[in-house]
Amino acid sequence: MSRLVAIYHVRSDARAIEPRAKAIAVEQSVEMPLTAIEDQEILDQIVGKVEAISDIGNGTFAVRIGLSRATLGHDAGQLINMLFGNTSLQDDVVLRDAEFPDDVIADFGGPHFGIAGLRERAGAGPRALTCSALKPQGLNPARLGDLAARFARGGIDYIKDDHGLADQSYSPFASRCEAVMQALRASGAGARYVPSLSGDLDALRAQIAVAKNAGVDTVMVQPMIMGLSNFAKLVRENQGVAFFAHPTLAGASRISPQLLFGKIFRMLGADALVFPNHGGRFGYTPDTCRDLAHTALVDWQGIRPAVPVPAGGMTIERIGEMLDFYGSEVMLLIGGALLEARERLTEETAAFVAKVKGYRYD
Amino acid sequence: MSRLVAIYHVRSDARAIEPRAKAIAVEQSVEMPLTAIEDQEILDQIVGKVEAISDIGNGTFAVRIGLSRATLGHDAGQLINMLFGNTSLQDDVVLRDAEFPDDVIADFGGPHFGIAGLRERAGAGPRALTCSALKPQGLNPARLGDLAARFARGGIDYIKDDHGLADQSYSPFASRCEAVMQALRASGAGARYVPSLSGDLDALRAQIAVAKNAGVDTVMVQPMIMGLSNFAKLVRENQGVAFFAHPTLAGASRISPQLLFGKIFRMLGADALVFPNHGGRFGYTPDTCRDLAHTALVDWQGIRPAVPVPAGGMTIERIGEMLDFYGSEVMLLIGGALLEARERLTEETAAFVAKVKGYRYD
Numbered sequence: 164m165s166r167l168v169a170i171y172h173v174r175s176d177a178r179a180i181e182p183r184a185k186a187i188a189v190e191q192s193v194e195m196p197l198t199a200i201e202d203q204e205i206l207d208q209i210v211g212k213v214e215a216i217s218d219i220g221n222g223t224f225a226v227r228i229g230l231s232r233a234t235l236g237h238d239a240g241q242l243i244n245m246l247f248g249n250t251s252l253q254d255d256v257v258l259r260d261a262e263f264p265d266d267v268i269a270d271f272g273g274p275h276f277g278i279a280g281l282r283e284r285a286g287a288g289p290r291a292l293t294c295s296a297l298k299p300q301g302l303n304p305a306r307l308g309d310l311a312a313r314f315a316r317g318g319i320d321y322i323k324d325d326h327g328l329a330d331q332s333y334s335p336f337a338s339r340c341e342a343v344m345q346a347l348r349a350s351g352a353g354a355r356y357v358p359s360l361s362g363d364l365d366a367l368r369a370q371i372a373v374a375k376n377a378g379v380d381t382v383m384v385q386p387m388i389m390g391l392s393n394f395a396k397l398v399r400e401n402q403g404v405a406f407f408a409h410p411t412l413a414g415a416s417r418i419s420p421q422l423l424f425g426k427i428f429r430m431l432g433a434d435a436l437v438f439p440n441h442g443g444r445f446g447y448t449p450d451t452c453r454d455l456a457h458t459a460l461v462d463w464q465g466i467r468p469a470v471p472v473p474a475g476g477m478t479i480e481r482i483g484e485m486l487d488f489y490g491s492e493v494m495l496l497i498g499g500a501l502l503e504a505r506e507r508l509t510e511e512t513a514a515f516v517a518k519v520k521g522y523r524y525d
Numbered sequence: 526m527s528r529l530v531a532i533y534h535v536r537s538d539a540r541a542i543e544p545r546a547k548a549i550a551v552e553q554s555v556e557m558p559l560t561a562i563e564d565q566e567i568l569d570q571i572v573g574k575v576e577a578i579s580d581i582g583n584g585t586f587a588v589r590i591g592l593s594r595a596t597l598g599h600d601a602g603q604l605i606n607m608l609f610g611n612t613s614l615q616d617d618v619v620l621r622d623a624e625f626p627d628d629v630i631a632d633f634g635g636p637h638f639g640i641a642g643l644r645e646r647a648g649a650g651p652r653a654l655t656c657s658a659l660k661p662q663g664l665n666p667a668r669l670g671d672l673a674a675r676f677a678r679g680g681i682d683y684i685k686d687d688h689g690l691a692d693q694s695y696s697p698f699a700s701r702c703e704a705v706m707q708a709l710r711a712s713g714a715g716a717r718y719v720p721s722l723s724g725d726l727d728a729l730r731a732q733i734a735v736a737k738n739a740g741v742d743t744v745m746v747q748p749m750i751m752g753l754s755n756f757a758k759l760v761r762e763n764q765g766v767a768f769f770a771h772p773t774l775a776g777a778s779r780i781s782p783q784l785l786f787g788k789i790f791r792m793l794g795a796d797a798l799v800f801p802n803h804g805g806r807f808g809y810t811p812d813t814c815r816d817l818a819h820t821a822l823v824d825w826q827g828i829r830p831a832v833p834v835p836a837g838g839m840t841i842e843r844i845g846e847m848l849d850f851y852g853s854e855v856m857l858l859i860g861g862a863l864l865e866a867r868e869r870l871t872e873e874t875a876a877f878v879a880k881v882k883g884y885r886y887d
Contacts, residue, residue, distance in 0.1 A: 193661035195861035209663035248773035299555035301571035364726035390752030392725035411610035499557035
């Protein structure tokens, strides 16, 4: 039976780490005293196994635990439940990484389009993609449509909703989609609108239908709020749609973002991965960002690479440095810093786009 | 416009806390520089407002932030998005508490049954309720049914699935429900089976239909894995069903369990709240547990009290102490420690039940 491997970083002293590792293996599998288990097959196959423990310094140990493939079934929610369900409640453990059996990766299948498909939609060559965000919350659909048109005339590739835009009275989802798509068509520019979906699976389906009807082919979702099972379902049901994944509620300090975004969101079908870039409003380090981007893009069991979208307080001044850091396999997302230009929004957007297009990618 | 109030605990030094608090208020509302907002109404109504900052010692500040009611709409996912979406990615902040506008509480409506209804189903007077768990994973439906019957003959009130039991090949949900309910009927005892639901909203609906069909009237869900919107939807659609909420993936070290379980899960409709008791396998303190239990039970806008279910490595030896601590308004859940009795499972269960029934509740 092939195994799912979870890799935890555990704070412990050297004497205590072996029993602690075994306790995690039990917690994440049968969750009961092994002395109470009568079946040898369950002890052999279902109980989690500590495969390795290594001291990585600073009172932290890397613990590899093998979990039974059979406990997963085919559900993405159960996948995260087995990887970190109860252990997420224990402060001394971080879920650092995971290795998935090939058939699990094939089962979920990864992005429909990935970075290549997103470039093709934008008519872009092998350069970084550009993105901005519609905000603030509270604007009505017409105002959001006007903003979108101004971004579009600046030549931007993708325009996403702020993740706070849901289905509120001041800007209902359907009216917003209509207004933005109409404004984009009128602008004559080729920018793609990426509305943010929210609500239960019924609402998500209704919204994606409305969006497709309005001509949208790319949407944003919030996998940790909608639930991974519903994310996977929506991806499976909408083969023609590209998905941006937003990191909201990901509490990524306890699950490594490289794993959660770079592997799991990608495996479940995210084409683009929004995450907080280092040096912005969030505490991710350059190493975390580099690992995440690498993991999102690396060859992996034939599934498409997802495009990393570093964001969170980015500015035009940082474009050169960000492209030096990420190279061309990236989508740059600048929101608030463009909106600060107010009446000069289109010009500022054009400057953003020109800087990205003019960068020397080697 | 009435406001939702989020209360964060923020690690900061005294000089930095004011701008930090303002930054959180912006992050959790408009998520952009205020200088880029042209509309006075958005600045007045939609932007989060720092209502108070107080130094609570040890380099930590309690920050009250008022968030616009209008940004919530009526979706539970959007509720948690507004409370902690992006801020969950920032290490210096814990979501400690929240105060909800009355109409939000009324909108979700709380538990269908609560502690009184769960007692009534169990035919129990004003005493603590008893519960155990079917495990380990890997047992087939017949074996799980056999276990359930032995718990039932010991006189237990509720028998829940271990939260790792999903819809796996070795114990598909439908066969498990059938087998367990049949075994319980044959036992002649009155115990109630609480199967654990999993998967996307379609799967959850299919499972709840199967369960009802088999005679089940109480189910367990995993709100943080299924997504709060889907939890609220399922509750709304199943008025005759009581819901146990499991804490898996709740990463409760960053969201206070008193808020997440005691308030939010209760408001969305959980009748029973499973959580890790102090002194077991998890790190919750007695104070955390006391606060959580109090919050779950306290009079709150007319919604029913939910029963706290302290669990996670509990034993018969601890019953007296736990009842001293929690009083009668509690459900005690002992799983593995009963299963360790193996062939004496029914007798050990009967000892558990006798101790709970024989306790002097004053």
